[in-house]
Structures are given as structure tokens and as C-alpha cells.
Amino acid sequence: MDNLTEAQQLQQQQQQSLQIDCLNENTNSNSDNKNSKTQREQERGGGGEKDMGHIGGNSIHRSSSRPQLDLSGAAIQGNFEERDPTILLPNQSDDISHLALDIGGSLIKLVYFSRHEDRPVNDRIKRTIKERLGISNGSRRSYPILGGRLHFVKFETTNINECLDFISSKQLHCGGMDARLWHSGVSNENAVIKATGGGAFKYADLFKERLGVSIEKEDEMNCLVAGANFLLKAIRHEAFTHMEGHKAFVQIDHNDLFPYLLVNIGSGVSMIKVDGDGKFQRVSGTNVGGGTYWGLGRLLTKCKSFDELLELSQRGDNRTIDMLVGDIYGGTDYSKIGLSASTIASSFGKAISENKELEDYRPEDISLSLLRMISYNIGQISYLNALRFGLKRIFFGGFFIRGHAYTMDTISFAVQFWSKGAAQAMFLRHEGFLGALGAFMSYEKHGLDDLMVHQLVERFPMGAPYIGGNVHGPPLGDLNEKISWMEKFILMGTEITAPVPMSPPGTTGLGGFEVPSSKGDILRSDASKLNVGVLHLVPTLEVFPLLADPKTYEPNTIDLSDPGELEYWFTVLSGHLPDLVDKAVASEGGTDDAKRRGDAFARAFSAHLARLMEEPAAYGKLGLANLLELREECLREFHFFDAYRSIKQRENEASLAVLPDLLMEIDSMDEETRLLTLIEGVLAANIFDWGSRACVDLYHEGTIIEIYKMSRKKMQRPWRVDDFDAFNERVLGSGEKKPCQYKRALLFVDNSGADIVLGMLPLARELLRRGTEVVLVANSLPALNDVTAMELPEIVAEAAKHCDILRRAAEAGGLLVDAMINIQDGTKDSSSSLPLMVVENGCGSPCIDLRQVSSELADAAKDADLVILEGMGRSLHTNFNAKFTCDALKLAMVKNQRLAEKLINGNIYDCVCRFEPAC
Numbered sequence: 001m002d003n004l005t006e007a008q009q010l011q012q013q014q015q016q017s018l019q020i021d022c023l024n025e026n027t028n029s030n031s032d033n034k035n036s037k038t039q040r041e042q043e044r045g046g047g048g049e050k051d052m053g054h055i056g057g058n059s060i061h062r063s064s065s066r067p068q069l070d071l072s073g074a075a076i077q078g079n080f081e082e083r084d085p086t087i088l089l090p091n092q093s094d095d096i097s098h099l100a101l102d103i104g105g106s107l108i109k110l111v112y113f114s115r116h117e118d119r120p121v122n123d124r125i126k127r128t129i130k131e132r133l134g135i136s137n138g139s140r141r142s143y144p145i146l147g148g149r150l151h152f153v154k155f156e157t158t159n160i161n162e163c164l165d166f167i168s169s170k171q172l173h174c175g176g177m178d179a180r181l182w183h184s185g186v187s188n189e190n191a192v193i194k195a196t197g198g199g200a201f202k203y204a205d206l207f208k209e210r211l212g213v214s215i216e217k218e219d220e221m222n223c224l225v226a227g228a229n230f231l232l233k234a235i236r237h238e239a240f241t242h243m244e245g246h247k248a249f250v251q252i253d254h255n256d257l258f259p260y261l262l263v264n265i266g267s268g269v270s271m272i273k274v275d276g277d278g279k280f281q282r283v284s285g286t287n288v289g290g291g292t293y294w295g296l297g298r299l300l301t302k303c304k305s306f307d308e309l310l311e312l313s314q315r316g317d318n319r320t321i322d323m324l325v326g327d328i329y330g331g332t333d334y335s336k337i338g339l340s341a342s343t344i345a346s347s348f349g350k351a352i353s354e355n356k357e358l359e360d361y362r363p364e365d366i367s368l369s370l371l372r373m374i375s376y377n378i379g380q381i382s383y384l385n386a387l388r389f390g391l392k393r394i395f396f397g398g399f400f401i402r403g404h405a406y407t408m409d410t411i412s413f414a415v416q417f418w419s420k421g422a423a424q425a426m427f428l429r430h431e432g433f434l435g436a437l438g439a440f441m442s443y444e445k446h447g448l449d450d451l452m453v454h455q456l457v458e459r460f461p462m463g464a465p466y467i468g469g470n471v472h473g474p475p476l477g478d479l480n481e482k483i484s485w486m487e488k489f490i491l492m493g494t495e496i497t498a499p500v501p502m503s504p505p506g507t508t509g510l511g512g513f514e515v516p517s518s519k520g521d522i523l524r525s526d527a528s529k530l531n532v533g534v535l536h537l538v539p540t541l542e543v544f545p546l547l548a549d550p551k552t553y554e555p556n557t558i559d560l561s562d563p564g565e566l567e568y569w570f571t572v573l574s575g576h577l578p579d580l581v582d583k584a585v586a587s588e589g590g591t592d593d594a595k596r597r598g599d600a601f602a603r604a605f606s607a608h609l610a611r612l613m614e615e616p617a618a619y620g621k622l623g624l625a626n627l628l629e630l631r632e633e634c635l636r637e638f639h640f641f642d643a644y645r646s647i648k649q650r651e652n653e654a655s656l657a658v659l660p661d662l663l664m665e666i667d668s669m670d671e672e673t674r675l676l677t678l679i680e681g682v683l684a685a686n687i688f689d690w691g692s693r694a695c696v697d698l699y700h701e702g703t704i705i706e707i708y709k710m711s712r713k714k715m716q717r718p719w720r721v722d723d724f725d726a727f728n729e730r731v732l733g734s735g736e737k738k739p740c741q742y743k744r745a746l747l748f749v750d751n752s753g754a755d756i757v758l759g760m761l762p763l764a765r766e767l768l769r770r771g772t773e774v775v776l777v778a779n780s781l782p783a784l785n786d787v788t789a790m791e792l793p794e795i796v797a798e799a800a801k802h803c804d805i806l807r808r809a810a811e812a813g814g815l816l817v818d819a820m821i822n823i824q825d826g827t828k829d830s831s832s833s834l835p836l837m838v839v840e841n842g843c844g845s846p847c848i849d850l851r852q853v854s855s856e857l858a859d860a861a862k863d864a865d866l867v868i869l870e871g872m873g874r875s876l877h878t879n880f881n882a883k884f885t886c887d888a889l890k891l892a893m894v895k896n897q898r899l900a901e902k903l904i905n906g907n908i909y910d911c912v913c914r915f916e917p918a919c
């Protein structure tokens with residue numbers, strides 16, 4: 001590091017020239033016309049500006065949810081004179097989407113699937129890496145399921161025309177048929193839609209008339225069971241308990257799911273004993289259900305909507321209308337049989353003894369009395385049926401529940417009370433969509449029932465309030481509509497952005513018979529009800545094979561169900577927002593369009609944060625990793641595909657310029673000093689993190705190289721967590737102990753710039769030199785300033801210009817283009833060098849959930865005996881407690897004071913070097 005002054009000069013020159021480049025970019029972007037810009041965005045598909053010969057970038061799909069048609073080779077079939085001739089699409093190989101419906105007495109539930117097109121990958125690089133990893137084409141997995149997304153929408157049955165318009169506007173009815181029969185005029189003689197519920201019979205003709213499609217009817221009970229079984233097996237945080245205002249997710253063991261009682265509370269109620277897939281019996285039901293509450297409630301209160309009725313109940317006091325035990329017993333308990341004075345003896349019972357008319361009762365009180373009457377009754381009958389068949393678990397579905405805390409508490413109380421705690425009530429996040437999902441599963445060809453939990457990723461795009469709730473206005477077709485929608489919400493006021501508290505903990509109070517003590521006087525409207533997201537089906541995702549115990553693995557170190565933690569991280573992420581928006585807008589040339597998208601992004605992300613503050617479990621179990629990923633997803637939703645692009649480029653160049661000096665310095669050291677210097681270098685360079693407030697403030701105080709130098713200087717051992725000696729002994733041996741010759745190391749890399757170039761690459765080089773194959777594992781999609789798998793080959797190629805070890809390894813790993821041509825020609829023998837490879841990890845977040853990684857990474861892991869996780873996101877926020885079946889090294893600088901205090905009892909900028917030998 002002696003030549004730093006020279007290097008600094010070089011860096012300054014580079015920064016100057018970069019500034020000029022940026023100016024040019026701005027000018028160009030400004031002069032772009034809007035259409036060509038949009039087209040460019042689509043072509044770019046979320047990646048960097050130029051294709052750097054990436055090997056991946058495909059496990060996460062970025063296309064919009066619109067069905068993609070392959071129109072190449074399209075030809076008119078038959079008579080050209082016809083008004084709507086059939087168009088043949090010979091290259092449209094698969095169905096483009098599916099749609100299934102559950103048309104109930106009250107609501108129409110719609111589940112539809114949209115395929116995302118598979119973008120072509122750089123096959124050549126991918127093939128070489130696969131050869132290197134020993135994956136022959138013969139042993140390639142076959143994925144029976146198509147990648148795509150499942151969307152959930154509901155409409156009121158009385159508004160069936162809105163539903164038909166929705167289907168028609170999205171062309172959903174065209175997907176379920178053979179695409180060869182697709183008509184230009186969208187008339188679908190042979191198209192069939194699967195549907196269940198009574199409306200499948202009642203409205204079949206209307207569907208034929210309006211959409212030209214036939215309804216194929218599926219048995220309702222069959223569908224409910226298929227939907228529930230699918231959800232309980234495939235979705236990680238589907239089921240939860242809800243007691244006294246407290247929601248807790250339940251981890252269902254797939255091998256111990258059956259038997260259970262399924263209670264579907266729709267207009268009426270069905271109780272089904274489920275013994276297995278397709279094995280069930282409808283054992284009971286009751287006609288006192290959701291329709292009763294809504295119907296009677298409407299008559300008695302004159303409410304205009306179900307939500308209004310439910311909202312009223314939150315301000316009600318049922319004691320004015322219900323006859324309580326105390327009313328009969330002169331204010332005392334009937335303790336002999338265990339009834340307290342506040343127990344409801346007779347719902348609506350007071351109405352008989354008083355000389356009052358309907359108008360004399362508050363609608364609020366009527367609504368609450370009715371809600372409690374019906375919920376207790378259902379809870380009680382459910383328990384009796386569970387008892388009849390010896391069932392311990394009862395799952396409640398149907399839209400009567402509507403995610404309403406008080407309803408769930410009441411049902412739970414009834415089950416708990418009557419079973420004396422022996423049976424448990426559980427609820428489902430996709431409560432009302434069981435039947436529709438089941439109908440969807442009945443399409444034979446998509447093989448959805450084979451899906452495993454790790455192949456599903458649930459996302460909550462801002463389309464979700466509209467997708468998960470009632471449809472207000474026309475469908476949000478494109479980005480522009482989505483942005484206007486965000487803008488409208490702000491104009492309309494607080495509906496989505498402001499947290500509206502639902503019933504707080506302790507809703508049912510003592511014994512579940514008290515008045516709900518809800519603070520919030522408005523029920524969150526369906527339009528902002530985001531707890532059903534879009535399910536992304538990604539068949540290529542796998543569980544990381546080196547996890548010691550995937551069943552108990554929990555990626556998050558920080559659990560945000562702790563209100564203190566949630567508030568802290570909420571404040572941190574809100575604080576980052578203005579700066580992030582600036583970066584994002586600048587990355588898109590600072591155009592007016594980018595500014596508008598930036599605003600919409602900020603609103604959308606703030607709305608998510610507000611929603612989660614209000615109800616942390618709304619999107620399933622919430623950890624810090626989910627919040628950080630949500631931010632990245634939200635950026636992508638508003639078409640910011642790489643907000644830190646220019647920062648990354650600038651830092652890569654500056655770091656590459658000083659790499660030769662660093663390598664020279666390292667090479668002059670003896671083995672032991674070298675290893676320590678390299679680990680120190682990784683920790684020091686991890687300071688380049690644009691996701692940390694403290695670090696970003698630091699960057700105002702010096703150039704990258706100055707900060708890097710300062711950071712290295714401050715490296716004082718022992719680090720706060722310091723297992724270096726153990727690692728050193730493992731690698732170099734000591735006394736009796738022989739050095740360990742690792743066969744293959746997986747290096748989970750973090751940031752661009754100094755972090756990768758001056759930290760991780762030199763470490764990789766040392767491992768190669770010591771006879772270890774190295775696989776650099778990087779993000780599939782950009783997140784903050786993290787380096788991506790797509791960007792790495794070019795960085796490695798640049799570094800390889802200065803280093804023979806890296807060059808030969810990169811050639812052997814197929815990372816250098818000329819070398820690949822040689823390998824393919826068979827003219828070059830690269831077997832003399834161990835390969836340096838790059839694989840994508842399957843994610844686009846600063847953290848990593850090792851239950852869902854790319855199939856390439858899973859393949860690469862099979863022969864690996866060392867895992868190195870680098871950075872705060874990958875080794876502290878997530879995986880700090882993860883155990884592996886091979887040796888693991890976790891390296892990070894802690895760039896947040898609170899985390900340092902909590903996790904390692906230390907301070908900001910302390911370092912973690914945790915070595916965990918194979919377990």
C-alpha cells in the first residue's frame with residue numbers, strides 16, 4: 001500500500017472522468033423520447049446496461065405479470081375473409097395463464113396464474129460452469145411446473161359484471177385453452193374455466209355469453225380441501241393462532257398434518273374432517289354463518305357494506321342488548337358451573353324484556369352482539385365436531401373471518417373454552433381463497449400440487465391492495481397506472497399511508513366475554529388490506545444442501561415481532577428513504593419520469609412500513625431480512641433495477657486501480673501474516689456499504705482509498721468475535737495438526753468496489769493458491785451496492801489482468817471469454833489450474849435465506865467443504881446462527897451501533913470473524 005498517493009491521483013482522475021460520463025448520460029437520457037426509454041428498460045430487463053457475459057440473473061423473474069405471447073410465425077388459419085379468423089401461434093408452446101373461480105353466495109374469488117417468460121441466459125458461460133461443477137446435461141433436473149405468479153382477487157357476487165370486466169381486460173380467459181386456438185377477436189369457442197361454488201352452475205350461461213368460455217364445474221368440498229392442503233403444505237407462514245389479540249404463526253409439520261377439521265365460514269358454514277389429500281368427509285355444517293351476520297346485520301343496522309358493519313362492531317357494547325349471566329343472577333357469577341357474571345347467557349336476550357324498539361339500540365351494539373353470537377356458535381359447533389372425531393386441530397377459513405382480530409379471538413375463545421384447552425383454533429392467511437385455489441389445482445397439466453415450500457416466494461407489490469382486496473376502478477395494468485394510483489392515494493388522504501390500528505392486544509379481555517377495547521374506530525378498508533400477496537412460483541429454487549438442519553433453520557437473527565426492534569428498524573429504513581430515492585432517480589438519469597417513479601416508490605415503501613408497524617405479522621412472520629428485501633422488491637416494482645449502478649462502477653474502477661499494489665504487498669508476506677492480512681482486508685473493506693447510515697456519512701470525509709486505508713489501519717485484534725486462530729490452524733495446521741486442504745470453497749460475496757476487489761478476491765486467490773476450487777456466490781439481482789453474479793465476470797477479468805493466479809483460475813472456471821472459446825475448441829488444457837467460478841445465489845436482497853437458493857448454487861454446494869459468508873446482511877442479519885455440515889467462516893464489520901450492542905456486546909465498526917468447524 002505504499003503507492004497510495006499515486007493511486008489516489010488515479011482515482012481522482014477516474015472520478016472526474018466519471019462525472020463527465022454521468023453528465024453525458026443525463027443529457028442523453030433527457031433527450032430520449034419516452035417510448036424508446038421504456039423499450040430500453042424492457043430490453044434491459046432489470047440487469048446492468050450492458051451484458052457482461054453473465055451466467056445467471058434468471059432465477060428471479062422480472063417481467064410484468066401480463067401474459068406473454070410468442071407471436072413469431074403467427075399465421076391466419078382458414079378463410080382470410082372471416083371477421084375474426086383463427087390465428088395460429090406455432091411457437092407459443094405453453095399455456096400462458098390459468099384462471100379458476102369460486103363463485104359463492106356472497107363473494108367471487110378468483111385465482112389466476114401468469115407466466116413470466118424465461119429470459120435467455122448466457123448459455124456458454126453457464127454450460128462451462130456446469131461442466132466444471134460436474135453437472136452433466138443428463139442429470140439436469142426437469143421442472144414439471146412452470147415458473148410464474150399466482151394472484152388472488154375477490155369481488156362481490158352481486159357485482160359479477162365487474163368480475164367479468166376484470167377477466168376480460170386481463171384476457172385471463174384466453175390462457176386456459178390451447179394457444180393455437182387463440183382468436184384475434186378473443187372469442188374462445190373451446191376455452192374452459194374451472195369453477196366451483198354454486199355460482200359455477202348459476203352463472204355458467206353468463207360466462208358463455210360475455211366471455212365465450214365454458215365453465216367446468218368442480219366439487220366445492222373437494223376444492224376447499226385441496227386448497228387448504230396446498231396452503232398448509234406449500235406456504236411457510238400460512239396458519240396462525242389468534243388469542244387475546246396475539247397472532248402467532250404455526251409451523252406445520254407436513255408429515256403430521258392429518259387429520260384435522262376444516263371449518264369454512266362463508267355465507268354458510270361447512271365442517272370437513274380431512275384425513276389426507278382427497279380424503280375427507282363433510283361431517284357437519286351450520287346455516288348460521290357469514291351470510292347470517294351480514295344479512296341480519298344489514299337489516300338491523302342499515303349498513304351499506306360488510307366492512308361498515310364490522311367496523312361498527314368495534315365500537316359496540318353488547319351488554320346493552322345481550323342478556324348476561326349477571327343480569328339473571330343479580331350481578332353475581334354462577335360460579336358453581338363456571339359461569340362469570342359477564343358471560344353471555346342469551347344473545348339479544350335483553351331485547352325481550354325491555355320496552356324498546358330497534359331504533360332504541362345503537363347499531364354498534366347490535367353489530368357486536370350479532371358478531372359474537374355467530375362466532376361463538378361456530379366455534380362451539382366446531383369444537384363439538386372435533387370432539388366427535390378426536391381431532392385436535394381446527395383450521396378456520398372463509399371470508400367471514402376477514403382477518404378481523406376480534407372475530408378470530410372470539411372463535412379461538414370458544415374453542416379454548418369448550419375444549420378446556422385441548423383443541424386449538426387456527427386461521428389461514430388465504431382464508432377465503434381455499435375453494436378457488438382448489439379449483440385451480442384441478443387443472444391437471446400444471447403440476448402445481450408438486451410444488452414445495454422452497455419453490456414459492458410471496459411478494460407484496462403495491463398492486464396487492466387491489467389484488468388482495470376489492471377491485472376499485474379499472475385494473476392496474478401497467479406501471480403508469482400504478483404510479484397514478486399511488487399519487488391518488490396521497491391525494492385522497494390517509495387511507496393507505498397512515499397506520500390504522502386494528503383491535504390491540506387483549507381484544508376479548510377477561511375470559512373473552514368483555515367488550516372489544518379497540519382503539520381504532522375504523523376498520524382498515526379492504527383496499528389497503530395487503531395480507532395476501534402474489535405467490536411467485538420459482539421451480540428452480542432449492543434448499544441449500546449444506547444446512548445442518550433445514551427444518552429448524554431460521555434465517556433472521558432479528559425478529560421484528562418485538563415492537564422495540566420493529567420501531568428501531570422502521571425508523572432506520574424511513575431515514576434512509578430520501579437518500580435512496582435520490583440515488584434511484586439519478587440512476588435513471590434524473591428524468592421527470594424517474595422522479596415520478598421515485599416519489600411513487602417512496603410512497604409505496606412508506607405505506608408498507610406503516611402497514612407493518614401497525615400489524616407486523618400482516619405479511620407472514622417478519623424479520624429484518626424481509627424488510628430489507630421488501631425495499632429492493634419495491635424499487636424493482638417501480639422499475640428501479642439498479643439504483644447504485646454508477647456508485648458500484650466508480651468504486652470498482654477505483655479499487656481495481658490499487659489492486660496490483662495490494663497483491664504485491666500480500667505476496668511479499670509469509671504464509672501466516674498473509675492469511676491474517678487477507679482476513680483483515682475482507683473485514684476492513686466491508687466498510688463500503690451504502691446501506692448503512694453511518695458509513696454513508698463517513699464517505700463524505702474521504703475518497704474510497706483513504707477510507708479503505710483508514711479502515712485497515714484501525715483493524716486491531718482481537719476483534720470483537722475473533723476465531724481467526726482456529727481458522728488459521730485449520731488452514732495452515734499446527735504442530736500435530738495437519739493443514740486442511742479444502743476441496744471447494746463457496747464465498748458468499750457482498751459489496752462491490754473495495755469489498756469485492758480488495759477484500760474477497762485476494763482471499764479467493766489465496767484459497768486457489770492453496771489448492772482449493774473457489775466459487776464466488778453473488779446476488780442474482782442488484783441490491784444496494786452489492787455485486788451481482790452478472791457483474792462479477794467482468795470484475796474478475798479486470799483483476800486477472802494483473803494476476804496470473806486469478807487469470808488461470810478464471811480461465812479454468814470459464815469466466816474469461818477467450819478462454820471459453822478455447823475450452824470449447826478443446827485446444828487449451830486448463831486442467832492445470834483450479835477453477836474460479838461464479839454462481840448466482842437466486843436472490844436480490846442484502847440478506848440471504850438459505851432455504852431458497854438457485855439450483856446452480858445448490859449444485860455447487862454439493863462438493864464444497866468450506867462456506868464463507870461475508871457482510872452484515874448475509875452473516876449477521878441472517879445466518880448468524882446458521883449451522884452447516886461443513887466448515888463455515890462468517891466475516892463482517894458491524895456498521896450499526898445498536899446491532900453491535902445487541903449481537904456482540906460491542907460497538908459500531910467492530911468486527912466479527914466467526915469460525916465454525918463442521919458439525
Ligand SMILES: Nc1ncnc2c1ncn2[C@@H]1O[C@H](COP(=O)(O)OP(=O)(O)O)[C@@H](O)[C@H]1O
Binds near residue numbers: 104156292293306401
Ligand atoms: N366485502 C364483503 N362483502 C360481502 N361479504 C363479505 C365481505 N367480506 C367478508 N364478507 C363475509 O364473508 C362471507 C362470504 O364468505 P365466502 O368465504 O366468500 O363465502 P361464499 O363462498 O359463500 O361467498 C359473507 O357472508 C360475509 O360474512
Ligand SMILES: CC(C)(COP(=O)(O)O)[C@@H](O)C(=O)NCCC(=O)O
Binds near residue numbers: 689690693870896
Ligand atoms: C443493508 C445492510 C444489511 C448491508 O450491509 P452489508 O451486508 O453490505 O454488510 C446494512 O447496511 C444495514 O443493516 N443497514 C441498515 C442499518 C444502518 O443504517 O445503520
Ligand SMILES: [Mn+2]
Binds near residue numbers: 691751784785873
Ligand atoms: Mn452489502
